[in-house]
Amino acid sequence: MLSLKFIKDNPEFVIEKLAVKNFDAKEVVEKVCTIYTRKNEIQQELDQKKAEMNSLSKEIGNLFKQGKVQEANAAKDKTAQLKEDIKDLGQEFSNIDVQLNELLVQIPNIPHESVPAGKSDEDNEVVSTHGEMPNLPENALPHWDLATKYDIIDWELGNKITGAGFPVYKGKGARLQRALINFFLDQARDGGYVEVMPPLMVNEDSGFGTGQLPDKEGQMYHITEDNLYMIPTAEVPVTNIYRDVILNEKDLPIKNTAYSPCFRREAGSYGSDVRGLNRLHQFDKVEIVQIATPEKSYAILDDMVAHVSALIEKLGLNFRILRLCGGDLSFTSALTFDFEVYSAAQERWLEVSSVSNFVDYQANRLKLRYRKEGEKKPVLAHTLNGSALALPRILAALLENNQTPEGIKIPEVLVPYCGFDLID
């Protein structure tokens, strides 16, 4: 979340910037400012009363010790009013604090200055396109038919075992999944990312820390019995490693990578959107996460974009990079680049990665700070993450774009990982 002081000191700026995200912040910002001022007034009054009470209590203790019982009892009488005041003020203070927090968590992150205005994904800015558009013969099949034809994904079986959106990968299909995961992890390791294997369920605090809770609760599977959530991305457990942590500047940037299955309810999706591998309830993804200093976070974002670009290039897929417009930017992000590969048989672009800088927005929720060399007071770190990569749509594009009369050709870089070069 945004810091209180920042909002109070720059209300106009906040309102103006959030307009780029199509978020009308005027009312909530004004409320926050008013309540914050009131909170400070109450705190001053409350602290003063508490100070009085503390010194009076100390006095009473001393009087008792000296055996001056009468004087002590007289002093006791004086505390009654103070006690009541402290109770009332304390009640008001905590009410107002709750209100303030409720408002704060409703305010999205401020977009970076380079974020274009826009309402939806139609307004995203194409930053660059890479590679040649594939040319497929007339009778080219979409990936869901190819998967069935070569018996590498069983849609019906997943339906039987669990439900729609939970496919079963079989034979070379399963091996290709495993190959992709290992390839992506090895590439991340070569890029200096330390691999972690996080839990696949998280508690409420973690969900709040990265911004899934309280607002996006409906997007996660919730295990009510134990109040745990299935992770929608490894970003959640990996970033939460650093919740409530104060790092040293020399330890930054921290680079982590993790493979994990991801679970998303995707309530409300329908139609061609969810056909085949386009949108699943469970899918595999390798995530990269960095914790950085504010000075370097945008340069690091560029590095992460380069890392993801290289991955897709090595797989031989053509792709484009989009700078998300304000309307398409997520609640917590300041700047996001989406990567889309071209799915030749579907004749559409598919998002396979999203690389974001959250600046200090998540860090503030996480209480993730670092200490600058030689300085006493810790400051908020910046968090970034990106998919590197999400598997299903990469697989979709590989199947569709590499289909030949003989079968589906496996990209050269994957052959050592798969142990085969053709799916037939």
Add this chain to the structure above:
RNA sequence: GGAGAGAUGGCAGAGUGGUCGAAUGCGGUGGUCUUGAAAACCAUUGUACCGCGAGGUACCGGGGGUUCGAAUCCCUCUCUCUCCGCCA
């Protein structure tokens, strides 16, 4: 799942009603000594909020209560550990 024990500062660990933001040890930082290092010695070493500042307030797992006063007493929740059971 059953029984018991526990949760204190970066870590270990004392503290059972006031002088406790908290002993002591380790670790960290700065210094003395040394050609350098080690050892030794000295000093220092949590976070947040309010305040221009002096300073004040809060925090001993979370929440509530008793009391003039709570790390300490009471209630409640959560978590951890040990033993037993079950199990990859």
